[in-house]
Amino acid sequence: MKNYTTLTLVGLVIVLAVALVGVLMYAQNQTSPERATQPLVEIAPMEPDSAKWGLNFPNQYDSLMKTKTNNVDTTYGGSSAFSWLERDPRQKILFAGMPFSKDYNDDRGHINMLEDVRATGRLNLDDSDPKHTPGTCYSCKSSDNPGLWAEMGMEEFDKMSFNELTPHINNSLGCANCHEAGTMRLIVTNPALEEAFKAQGKDWKTFSRQEMRTVVCANCHVEYYFKGDGKYLTFPWENGTDVESMIKYYEEEGFKDWAYPDTDTPMLKAQHPEYEFFTQGSTHYNAGVSCADCHMPYTRDGAAKYSSHDVHSPLLNPEEACGQCHADTNYVVERVNIIQEQVASTKIATEDAIIDAVTAIKAAVANGKADAALLDEARKLHREAQFMWDIVSAENSTGFHNPEYALKTLAEATNRARQAQMLAAQSIGDTSLLATGSYYNVK
Amino acid sequence: MKNYTTLTLVGLVIVLAVALVGVLMYAQNQTSPERATQPLVEIAPMEPDSAKWGLNFPNQYDSLMKTKTNNVDTTYGGSSAFSWLERDPRQKILFAGMPFSKDYNDDRGHINMLEDVRATGRLNLDDSDPKHTPGTCYSCKSSDNPGLWAEMGMEEFDKMSFNELTPHINNSLGCANCHEAGTMRLIVTNPALEEAFKAQGKDWKTFSRQEMRTVVCANCHVEYYFKGDGKYLTFPWENGTDVESMIKYYEEEGFKDWAYPDTDTPMLKAQHPEYEFFTQGSTHYNAGVSCADCHMPYTRDGAAKYSSHDVHSPLLNPEEACGQCHADTNYVVERVNIIQEQVASTKIATEDAIIDAVTAIKAAVANGKADAALLDEARKLHREAQFMWDIVSAENSTGFHNPEYALKTLAEATNRARQAQMLAAQSIGDTSLLATGSYYNVK
Numbered sequence: 043m044k045n046y047t048t049l050t051l052v053g054l055v056i057v058l059a060v061a062l063v064g065v066l067m068y069a070q071n072q073t074s075p076e077r078a079t080q081p082l083v084e085i086a087p088m089e090p091d092s093a094k095w096g097l098n099f100p101n102q103y104d105s106l107m108k109t110k111t112n113n114v115d116t117t118y119g120g121s122s123a124f125s126w127l128e129r130d131p132r133q134k135i136l137f138a139g140m141p142f143s144k145d146y147n148d149d150r151g152h153i154n155m156l157e158d159v160r161a162t163g164r165l166n167l168d169d170s171d172p173k174h175t176p177g178t179c180y181s182c183k184s185s186d187n188p189g190l191w192a193e194m195g196m197e198e199f200d201k202m203s204f205n206e207l208t209p210h211i212n213n214s215l216g217c218a219n220c221h222e223a224g225t226m227r228l229i230v231t232n233p234a235l236e237e238a239f240k241a242q243g244k245d246w247k248t249f250s251r252q253e254m255r256t257v258v259c260a261n262c263h264v265e266y267y268f269k270g271d272g273k274y275l276t277f278p279w280e281n282g283t284d285v286e287s288m289i290k291y292y293e294e295e296g297f298k299d300w301a302y303p304d305t306d307t308p309m310l311k312a313q314h315p316e317y318e319f320f321t322q323g324s325t326h327y328n329a330g331v332s333c334a335d336c337h338m339p340y341t342r343d344g345a346a347k348y349s350s351h352d353v354h355s356p357l358l359n360p361e362e363a364c365g366q367c368h369a370d371t372n373y374v375v376e377r378v379n380i381i382q383e384q385v386a387s388t389k390i391a392t393e394d395a396i397i398d399a400v401t402a403i404k405a406a407v408a409n410g411k412a413d414a415a416l417l418d419e420a421r422k423l424h425r426e427a428q429f430m431w432d433i434v435s436a437e438n439s440t441g442f443h444n445p446e447y448a449l450k451t452l453a454e455a456t457n458r459a460r461q462a463q464m465l466a467a468q469s470i471g472d473t474s475l476l477a478t479g480s481y482y483n484v485k
Numbered sequence: 486m487k488n489y490t491t492l493t494l495v496g497l498v499i500v501l502a503v504a505l506v507g508v509l510m511y512a513q514n515q516t517s518p519e520r521a522t523q524p525l526v527e528i529a530p531m532e533p534d535s536a537k538w539g540l541n542f543p544n545q546y547d548s549l550m551k552t553k554t555n556n557v558d559t560t561y562g563g564s565s566a567f568s569w570l571e572r573d574p575r576q577k578i579l580f581a582g583m584p585f586s587k588d589y590n591d592d593r594g595h596i597n598m599l600e601d602v603r604a605t606g607r608l609n610l611d612d613s614d615p616k617h618t619p620g621t622c623y624s625c626k627s628s629d630n631p632g633l634w635a636e637m638g639m640e641e642f643d644k645m646s647f648n649e650l651t652p653h654i655n656n657s658l659g660c661a662n663c664h665e666a667g668t669m670r671l672i673v674t675n676p677a678l679e680e681a682f683k684a685q686g687k688d689w690k691t692f693s694r695q696e697m698r699t700v701v702c703a704n705c706h707v708e709y710y711f712k713g714d715g716k717y718l719t720f721p722w723e724n725g726t727d728v729e730s731m732i733k734y735y736e737e738e739g740f741k742d743w744a745y746p747d748t749d750t751p752m753l754k755a756q757h758p759e760y761e762f763f764t765q766g767s768t769h770y771n772a773g774v775s776c777a778d779c780h781m782p783y784t785r786d787g788a789a790k791y792s793s794h795d796v797h798s799p800l801l802n803p804e805e806a807c808g809q810c811h812a813d814t815n816y817v818v819e820r821v822n823i824i825q826e827q828v829a830s831t832k833i834a835t836e837d838a839i840i841d842a843v844t845a846i847k848a849a850v851a852n853g854k855a856d857a858a859l860l861d862e863a864r865k866l867h868r869e870a871q872f873m874w875d876i877v878s879a880e881n882s883t884g885f886h887n888p889e890y891a892l893k894t895l896a897e898a899t900n901r902a903r904q905a906q907m908l909a910a911q912s913i914g915d916t917s918l919l920a921t922g923s924y925y926n927v928k
Contacts, residue, residue, distance in 0.1 A: 384889045450830075457903065460904070472916065
């Protein structure tokens with residue numbers, strides 16, 4: 043009898059111990075990283091100074107500050123400010139006639155944004171020039187923006203010149219760009235993103251927290267343009283976020299970023315469309331993985347668990363970034379390398395094809411007697427080929443965020459570029475315009 | 486004191502139970518599927534009759550027999566004998582002048598091989614015609630082959646005509662094509678595969694069993710050609726198994742499968758290069774996954790575990806095939822669909838580009854005054870574009886075995902096809918050869 047009692051007691055202890063461990067594990071999982079620390083100070087709504095938020099969230103703040111100096115490169119990208127024009131001089135030709143052909147450095151970490159946008163050679167600070175840099179260029183560069191947008195409205199913000207806004211903007215990207223003070227909820231702060239979702243009949247306030255761990259990145263990491271004379275920040279998403287739908291949107295709007303010199307092609311400059319690219323049926327997005335899962339992996343500081351805000355390429359910390367899901371990170375890094383090599387070499391082939399098209403269209407225009415309809419068709423394909431290429435090229439993953447989409451898009455871009463070249467030759471009936479490798483000949 | 490004794494006893498029982506479960510689990514994992522059944526009958530070396538092997542291995546045999554009737558299709562492929570020429574009439578043009586333009590049905594299950602090769606409209610059974618079908622065409626069709634190769638040597642086998650070999654060949658593919666009787670070891674039985682490995686300095690006898698679960702498929706699922714007058718079965722692997730290396734090999738050999746009518750392009754027909762395609766750095770191959778892991782998943786019959794020999798698309802049994810590694814098979818099937826859709830549409834764009842090239846080269850040849858060097862360069866690019874396209878098209882996965890490689894290869898094929906078209910136009914200085922969409926115009 044006594045034996046059974048002992049057995050029952052032992053059993054009870056085991057059950058209780060298991061239950062306790064379970065409760066502890068559950069509690070730990072349910073504690074959102076924002077609540078791991080009790081607030082010490084109250085943060086004003088849209089507070090631009092991240093240092094103040096940092097009193098409550100020192101780990102998040104300290105890791106954000108690391109982006110000031112995390113300037114390490116990967117094979118194809120990274121966080122130093124290397125010059126794309128030096129690394130791949132084809133881009134000087136591809137962007138001829140617009141500021142990216144003069145100065146196009148790779149992006150550094152988030153905390154350098156403000157310094158870098160003010161230092162870029164793409165600025166035109168002569169406000170008497172109608173082509174001066176608009177204030178809209180500050181849209182994604184500062185934690186002062188949410189407050190300024192609330193105060194003056196985005197329309198007024200965008201109408202000011204870059205020069206005029208400068209005195210109002212003192213902080214690089216920070217907490218206020220993605221978080222609601224007090225609740226620390228992830229929020230859309232860029233009015234253009236809110237409007238773009240609305241145009242698609244979506245309300246971001248209904249999104250799950252995991253979805254928001256991708257959507258807050260879309261406050262900036264998107265394709266956009268400056269609409270009309272007021273340079274109103276607009277995302278071209280009305281028809282969808284795939285590349286064809288964005289081209290269709292720009293077509294309907296009759297928009298061009300610039301006219302290509304000596305071909306008069308109405309060109310489009312793609313920005314940094316990470317959000318559209320990643321969410322286009324990529325394997326990681328469809329598996330429910332968010333941007334933050336890989337770029338801001340959970341990290342421990344003693345007992346505290348927090349999302350690292352030292353955002354950079356996961357290739358620089360694959361154990362932390364990929365290791366949360368993938369057991370063999372050596373294998374994963376090898377995969378990324380294989381994919382990026384394939385995308386990088388295919389991208390160069392597309393660039394060569396576009397440069398051949400440019401060379402041919404220039405010659406057709408210079409001829410003076412080109413068939414106008416054929417020449418316009420050539421320009422249309424030149425415009426589309428370059429935008430398709432740029433969606434892959436300006437996107438900061440050398441295709442990894444969505445490898446099949448990258449390669450399919452490049453295949454289409456090359457096909458369009460070659461057809462543009464052929465149309466140019468047809469427009470003046472001159473087969474000498476069909477030479478290939480013009481980049482290598484001119485260089 | 487008695488309490489402690491009881492506790493110790495309870496502890497001991499738990500430890501023993503855990504140990505026993507561990508030993509049982511270990512034993513189960515270590516039992517290779519071939520050893521699950523004690524042999525009942527002795528199998529002669531290279532026994533062609535699979536039914537005899539089936540006495541010892543009824544599960545494997547029964548599942549192999551299911552390939553007779555597993556004629557279910559997937560979206561892009563499957564196991565019915567649908568006509569590729571009807572599904573995609575572009576292929577009639579792409580294969581013009583060679584037997585695949587007359588009859589090109591999708592492959593059915595393994596047990597139908599012999600029936601299907603004898604029924605195909607591609608055969609030429611008139612042995613008085615120098616272009617009659619050689620015996621080499623039986624190389625991958627029968628379990629009689631290992632015995633015949635051992636008896637007469639592959640050289641003699643390949644010198645016979647299809648007609649002459651017919652009486653010696655009575656069984657479709659079977660056990661003897663991949664297994665050594667007695668040991669059931671996975672082995673290379675096709676002498677051409679052994680020679681291809683040797684040419685690369687590799688000895689398959691040193692490969693692991695897991696590697697052999699891919700390599701035995703390469704007994705047949707490879708790119709090959711019939712070398713010289715003796716129609717000697719040869720794999721073009723000397724320079725490597727990527728598409729550029731195979732093109733280089735054929736170039737060095739001066740080999741062509743046929744001359745394209747009215748363009749005189751020395752064409753290459755890709756066969757079913759699943760092995761080369763999959764092992765070219767694909768995500769699954771690099772992760773150590775074998776062909777058999779997905780196409781012959783482990784299955785249970787009561788207590789016995791065996792590799793299903795009912796080989797077909799894993800899309801038809803994703804729970805068994807993908808579920809061994811992937812928790813969410815709905816997600817996995819969705820991924821495959823997305824990838825195959827992207828590859829299929831890119832493939833059609835490549836086909837249209839090649840048909841435009843063919844149309845242009847034909848016109849240049851018909852002109853009679855084409856620049857010979859330019860025309861030859863156009864033919865070279867036509868040959869390469871079609872072989873690159875065919876490596877993806879003839880490969881039985883609509884790109885899924887290696888999505889990035891498929892899309893990169895198609896991008897290169899399209900670029901080459903467009904350049905071929907441009908060279909043809911240059912060769913006679915006529916821009917009217919630059920029309921696109923000729924497939925739609927001719928159709």
